[in-house]
Amino acid sequence: MKRLAAIGVHAAILLAVAFALYPVLWVVSLALSPHESPGAIPWPTEPSLDAMREVVLRTDDEGRYLFLMQTGASLLVAFSTALVAILIATPAAYALSRFRFVGKDASQQALLATQMFPGVAAAIPLYLILDALGLIDHLGGLTLVYATTAVPFAIFQLKGAFDTIPRDLEEAAMVDGATPFEAFRKVVLPAARPALAVTALFAFMTAWNEFILAATFLSREEIFTLPVVLQRYVGEHRAQWGHFAAGAIVVSVPVMALFYWLQRHLVGGLTAGGVKG
């Protein structure tokens, strides 16, 4: 009876996994069979890496490896966005979490307001601003645009995290001989490490996957970010589904790698045990 129940549970789980993985398998299958359209069963009959190779090793007229340059551009934008978000949001969130100051409520509400509009809504004003700054078609400009949404979001995330870290910890550090800044750097920041990691990852992924604004503000092919590159494969003239799928796989690899690498930071409950609990 028990065994029967176990089999039932496993069957249900397998079904759920299959359901979730089907589209992914389909993409993998597409990527590996560039010369045929896939059927209902996502399994390539003549597996080939041609599409993958063509996507990754694509060169422009001058013989430069375009895809590698575009990957570089994407990485640069995503990393910079995460970095800017963390650097600005960490002190801001800490201040909002710990101190009382003039304009605290107002600034918090203003930050919240920015979260209520989709980023695209600001596309035109952003375009005008970037134009004035001479940052159209510039990765720095795109990073700046992404930061406008990443920073407020990160502030909320981190404020929530700091709120859960008991003040006792900082006070203990100060009694132990720390300045307020040392207490922040040596106690609060390490205790908030999981939250910092998640927030950074989130900012990175948002920037890495963003399409509309990137397509709006970039026009030089060699600095296209990867979502724009992918979209080009299923563009106006003909749909190269195999290339699109191959590219999609390559694009997801860094995100998966990052997730994997951050896993150890994500172990929840780092603050557990610090104070009674």
Place this chain on the structure above:
Amino acid sequence: MTIPRAPGERALDLGARSGILAAPVTAKPTGNGLTLAGVRKRFGETTVLKGIDLRAEPGELVVLVGPSGCGKSTLLRCLAGLETPDEGGIHIGDRDVTRLPPKERDIAMVFQSYALYPHLTVRHNLSFGLELRKAPADLIRQRVDEVAGMLGLEKLLDRYPRELSGGQRQRVAMGRAIARRPTLFLFDEPLSNLDAALRTEVRVEIKRLHHQLGTTMVYVTHDQEEAMTLADRLVILNGGLVEQQGPAIDVYREPATRFVGAFLGSPAMSFLPAEATETGLVVGDATLESPTHHRGPCTLGMRTHDVVVDAEGPLELEVRVVETLGHATHAHGLVEGQPFVARLQGHERPAPGDRIRLRPVYMHLFDAESGARIVR
């Protein structure tokens, strides 16, 4: 290996963990005395400390006790530098520390929540303060080993706080304070998160540490038993004011106010309205031999052990509830219509409804209006 020591610093006894009886003879007091004069603290509209005057001699263990919300933690935080008093001054030794930040006060504090650094191992929790002060590595190692030995933490040094039991965390919190060798220790209800058995054990441990270190300690609790057992000097706080301070036994035996009388002792002191007259102390229908020259209405206070069973006794207890402790029996009931608790011998087991005659052996008299103790 020899460790650099500041002049006058003593070596800590490493072998003393075998119990309080094995502890070395009381250490010479080290550290500094403490003086508070007229300390006031307001939070917005509410005045939490209303003018606290307090003295602690070097090496004394001062216990601050009082009901919840009376300002104990606030007072301790003022001592630590985590709050700044609105008025008044705080001296540690002859240093005015009233406005100094915590790091410059050379104090250590054990928090009620323990406040261990969650991202650091026990070893680094212990050494954190020394590292901040840039102590040399071999001194740090020496101190950590010493403290770990004193508190039995040797096997836990590489664990994280989340991997410790409540009692172990409490030890680490104490160890962290001791490792720095401060001139003043502050404890804010360090035992309140432990279960009863462990509480008694750690209480003895703290007493032993105090003997061994000889450092001035200020200890906050709302547990009167903890307060009595630990205190060299007992300070009773109530509503932001010091009700009474002095040696614990004096405060217990001669409570300055009705509040102090009610606060110390468990079960609490029973109170009977009385009238001091020429013929004696009139309590309802009974007349007791008057211990005072005072005349007029007053409140008679008696702890459970201030009466004995005596068939000729002037007071009658109408028993309602009986608590058997084994070594004693607490009889709860009414005397002259007022709630009263008497302590009987363990073998005396009255039943609810019984009437027992009691003879007072000790009486506390308080002013009926102000609650102040009536002396003679």
